[in-house]
Every structure is written in structure tokens, then in C-alpha cells.
Amino acid sequence: MIKVFRLPDLGEGLTESEIVAWRVAPGDTVTLNQLIAEVETAKAVVELPSPFAGVVAELHHGPGTIVHVGDPIVSFEVAGAEPREPASGQESAQSAPSAMPDGQIARSREPEREAVLVGYGAAVERGGRPQRRARTRVTDAGGPVVGEEPQVTTERPRSTPPVRALARTLGIDLAEVTGTGPTGLITRGDVDAHAAPSALEAHRAPTRSGAQRGQGEPTALPTASAVGARETRSPIRSVRKHTAAAMVQSAFTAPHATEFLTVDVTPTIELIAALKRDRVLADARIGILAVVAKALCLAVARTPEVNTHWDEAAGEIVQFHYVNLGIAAATSRGLIVPNIADADRLSLVDLAAALAELTSAARAGATSPAALRGGTISITNIGSFGIDAGTPILPPGEAVILAVGAISPRPWEYHGGIALRQLVTLSVAFDHRLVDGEQAARFLTDVAGLLANPAHALALL
Structure with a gap:
């Protein structure tokens, strides 16, 4: 029998995706959950696993094609299957993926549903804490979804x-x-x-094969006909399209305000150098961004108003009691802000490791949609581009973003004299509906104080 797999909803209401590459061809025999394609949404490149075991009968679209949610993308010849085709993209989750975290495979209690890998499908409804938090607990524990009856699961090793x-x-x-x-x-x-x-x-x-797509190289090169042209036009799609819409929404919805503070971070630079000399921590890759992230998490505890969300529809202010820390990442596909779930619970070493994995995935164009949802507060490291300070736009739905400028040696007052010290300018942009100037100032000075004297962190742990 022929079963049709339609493009499912890959999360957050994204309505279309571009087929990047097929991993299978007509006539290939595939197993359940075998990776069959890569598709690019407005946020990330997603690997699609097969919802069926059988033979590939037809690929409905080639690489480079924009496909809308609910459109058929591949048909399978499945032995002994009853012919059934979903009526819409939302119903395709019945014959395709049911979202589960980080590579787990779940078999639903409903016999007509298929087991599926992470990455797409209808989200499981839960009560209590926000959905992102519930998924994180499932990932860490490797157990059933919070709020549902236990399910039989098969877990593959956790990796990116x-x-x-x-x-x-x-x-x-x-x-x-x-x-x-x-x-x-x-x-x-x-x-x-x-x-x-x-x-x-x-x-x-060194190789230059097509398999290296996403290793920091552009997805397309100018054609020969474009060389010497006075202008080049390209369609607005994927990450750039999503980023533009999100930034316009944020800029014209939330009343932005920004505060700046220059701080002597010489003690933090000396601490990082000392940690790198430590044999136990030599491979931990602790850098300035990890220390800033830890300082931010500690400062949030003193000023929880910076870790909130304005829910216009519900007429409520949502206070998060956890920190999903977004890190703005510039990629060849555009700006994305993946987040580290429960960053406030991680040690400095674990934060450094999480940052390394996040950066690696972003550069490879392999950030998962799940990592781009549920952020509560963010950092942008504009100093990596040599910029001293800036006024960043808030990621939609967040109350605060902290910008870290370039660290450079400059003359500074030190013990009553003038010395050459390592200085950085921090700036905090905030939603003035949720955060007052005094609260933003307290948060910013707390972060700066921890960078000026990292030993103060011991008093806050």
C-alpha cells in the first residue's frame, strides 16, 4: 500500500520549508526513523526521519524547492498498510512525527500513530511549567513526558x-x-x-565536497552571469526572512531602553588565564562569554524582573523561575538565537561546554528548532567583531538582552593612580513595560561587579 508523508509543522507555526537534500532515492528500502532528508526552515536545518518502514515510491519535490506544511513530499510502499492519507499538515502528525526531545523515539498509546524521532510534529500538551522546561526535564531524565502516562521509549545517545x-x-x-x-x-x-x-x-x-555545506560556507555562490553586474537580487527566505519579521515585531511592540556601563574586567581575564593553566580545567575551554553567562545567571536571582515575559493576549506578566539563556549567533544563513536550557543550574565548566556545543551547531547550520524556542533572556557578544558598545534589539518575548563589547587595554583609575587595565563596556537593552530603569541598572551593576571581582560570586552561590 502507498502511504504519503506530508511536510509536518516543524514548530512555532512555521508554514514552509526548503528541501536541502534527500538522503534516499526512489526504490530505496528504509527503516522506521531512518534519516531521509534535510529541510531548512526559517530557523534551522532539520533532519527528517522516516515515519514508515518500506520502499521509497516517489520523491515529490527536488532539492531547493520551497514546500508548504501539509504538502506531500515523499510516498512509501508499505507492506500490509491500510491506505490512509492525512487531510492536512496538522493531521500529518498522525502518520508522521510526534515531537519528543533530543532523539528519543516514542510509541503513542494510539495504535494508528507511528513512532518518530525528534524534530517535528505536534507538541505534546502539558500542564504546569512552560513547555520548554518540561521537555528539558524529559531530556535530562530520559523518562516519560511530564503530565502523561508512562510510555515505552527507546533512547539513542544524546548528541548534537x-x-x-x-x-x-x-x-x-x-x-x-x-x-x-x-x-x-x-x-x-x-x-x-x-x-x-x-x-x-x-x-x-581538506575537501570541498557538497557534504561540507553549512561549515561556514554560503549556501549558494553567484553565477557567472552575475559577475560584474551592478546589482544582484535574491529571494528573502529562511533565517533572514524570519529575523526581519521578528526584529520589526520586537522594535515596534516593546518600548526599548538601553543602559551602558564600562567596567574593569582585569581580574576576570586573570582568572580565565589561571583556569587554563589548571590541569584539571585545561580542556574546559572557559572563556569570557562563559563567565559573563554565569554572572548573568547569578544577577538574575537578585533582579528577577529581567527574566520575564509580557503576555499581551492573556493580559499577564510571566515570571520565569529558570533561565533559558539565549546566545545570539551570526551564521552564514543569518542571525539566530539558540538557547541553553536551565543555564542557571549549570556550573561554569558545564556552561562553557554548552556554549561550545551551541556554537559548533550554529556554525554547521545544524541548530535544532527546539534550541531556538523558549529563551527567557539573552546575550549578544558584539565584542567578537571589535565593537565597543551597541543597542541590541530584544528577541521577541524577552525582557532583557545583554550586549558585551570588545575587551581592550585602556588607561583607568586604579588604587589612586592610573594604570593600563582590561576594560569592557556592557549594555543592557530592556522592555520598559517589564523592567524599570532602576531594576535594569541594578542588574547591570551586578553583572559588572561579578566581572570586576569574580570572587564575589562565592557570596551568591
């Missing part, structure tokens, strides 16, 4: 898409690798350590 791709290239079964990242996450270093030296050397040899 770039790490899984590396493991496939090196022929490594991730089930045999022990993760050293936060909560057992398998990192690139874990895969490298597990790989045979010959395979690792072959992988590191």
Missing part, C-alpha cells in the same frame, strides 16, 4: 547533529561512546577520542 554527522563519517556507533558533556552529552572530542587514528586523519584531510 554535527557530532552525529561526524560519527557517521568516521563509522562510529554512538552507543559505544561515553559522553563527557553536560548531563552525558556526547561531544566532538568524545567522538575524536573514540575514532581510529587513520579514520580521523582521513576525515581531517
Whole structure:
């Protein structure tokens, strides 16, 4: 029998996706949850697993095609299956994915539903805490969804898409690798350590194949006809389209205000250098951004108003009792803001590891849609571009974003004299509906105080 797989809702009401590449061809035999395609939404490149076990009968669209939610994308010949085709993109979740976190496969209690991997499908309704928080608890515990009856699950090793791709290239079964990242996450270093030296050397040899798409290279190069042209036009799509809409919404919905503070961070720079010399922490990759992230999480506890959301529809102010820390990342596809779930619960070492994984996934164009949802407060590191200070626009739905400028040696008052010190300008942009100037100032001075004297963190832990 023929079963049609329609493009499902990949999250947050995104209505269309671009097919990047097919991993299968007509006539191929596929297994349940085998990766069959890569599609690019307005936020991320998503790997689609097969909702059926059978033979690929037809690919309805080629790479580069924009497909709307609910459109058929692939048909399967499935032995013994009753012919059934969803009536819409929303109903396609009945024959396709049911969203579960970080690679878990769930079998629904309803017999007509198929098991599926993470990444797309209708979200599970939950009570209590916000949905993002519930998903995080499931991921960390590896157990059933909060608020539902226990389900039979089969869990694959926790890792990010770039790490899984590396493991496939090196022929490594991730089930045999022990993760050293936060909560057992398998990192690139874990895969490298597990790989045979010959395979690792072959992988590191420079190549220019199409498989390297997303390693910081543009998705398309100008055609020969464009060389020397006075202008080039390209369609507004994917991340750039989403970013533009989100920034316009934020700029003209939330009343923005910004405060600035320059601080001597020489003690923090000295602390980072000392940690790098420590044998135990030599591989922790603790940098200034990790320290700023930790300082922010500690400062939030003293000024919780900065970690809130204005719910216009409900007429409510939502106070978050956890920190999902967004990190603005500039990629070849545009600006994205993935977040680190429950960043306030992580140690400095774990924060550094999470930042490294987040950055790696963003550069590879493999940030998952789940990582782009549920942020509560954000950081943008404009100093990495040599910028001293700026007035960032808030990510929609958040009350505060902290901008970190470039760190540079400048003359500064020190112990009654003038000395060359490492200075940085911090700026905090905030939604003035939720945060008053005094609250923003207290939050900013708390972050600055922890960077000026990291030892003060001991008094807040």
C-alpha cells in the first residue's frame, strides 16, 4: 500500500520549508526513523526521519524547492498498510512525527500513530511549567513526558547533529561512546577520542565536497552571469526572512531602553588565564562569554524582573523561575538565537561546554528548532567583531538582552593612580513595560561587579 508523508509543522507555526537534500532515492528500502532528508526552515536545518518502514515510491519535490506544511513530499510502499492519507499538515502528525526531545523515539498509546524521532510534529500538551522546561526535564531524565502516562521509549545517545554527522563519517556507533558533556552529552572530542587514528586523519584531510555545506560556507555562490553586474537580487527566505519579521515585531511592540556601563574586567581575564593553566580545567575551554553567562545567571536571582515575559493576549506578566539563556549567533544563513536550557543550574565548566556545543551547531547550520524556542533572556557578544558598545534589539518575548563589547587595554583609575587595565563596556537593552530603569541598572551593576571581582560570586552561590 502507498502511504504519503506530508511536510509536518516543524514548530512555532512555521508554514514552509526548503528541501536541502534527500538522503534516499526512489526504490530505496528504509527503516522506521531512518534519516531521509534535510529541510531548512526559517530557523534551522532539520533532519527528517522516516515515519514508515518500506520502499521509497516517489520523491515529490527536488532539492531547493520551497514546500508548504501539509504538502506531500515523499510516498512509501508499505507492506500490509491500510491506505490512509492525512487531510492536512496538522493531521500529518498522525502518520508522521510526534515531537519528543533530543532523539528519543516514542510509541503513542494510539495504535494508528507511528513512532518518530525528534524534530517535528505536534507538541505534546502539558500542564504546569512552560513547555520548554518540561521537555528539558524529559531530556535530562530520559523518562516519560511530564503530565502523561508512562510510555515505552527507546533512547539513542544524546548528541548534537554535527557530532552525529561526524560519527557517521568516521563509522562510529554512538552507543559505544561515553559522553563527557553536560548531563552525558556526547561531544566532538568524545567522538575524536573514540575514532581510529587513520579514520580521523582521513576525515581531517581538506575537501570541498557538497557534504561540507553549512561549515561556514554560503549556501549558494553567484553565477557567472552575475559577475560584474551592478546589482544582484535574491529571494528573502529562511533565517533572514524570519529575523526581519521578528526584529520589526520586537522594535515596534516593546518600548526599548538601553543602559551602558564600562567596567574593569582585569581580574576576570586573570582568572580565565589561571583556569587554563589548571590541569584539571585545561580542556574546559572557559572563556569570557562563559563567565559573563554565569554572572548573568547569578544577577538574575537578585533582579528577577529581567527574566520575564509580557503576555499581551492573556493580559499577564510571566515570571520565569529558570533561565533559558539565549546566545545570539551570526551564521552564514543569518542571525539566530539558540538557547541553553536551565543555564542557571549549570556550573561554569558545564556552561562553557554548552556554549561550545551551541556554537559548533550554529556554525554547521545544524541548530535544532527546539534550541531556538523558549529563551527567557539573552546575550549578544558584539565584542567578537571589535565593537565597543551597541543597542541590541530584544528577541521577541524577552525582557532583557545583554550586549558585551570588545575587551581592550585602556588607561583607568586604579588604587589612586592610573594604570593600563582590561576594560569592557556592557549594555543592557530592556522592555520598559517589564523592567524599570532602576531594576535594569541594578542588574547591570551586578553583572559588572561579578566581572570586576569574580570572587564575589562565592557570596551568591
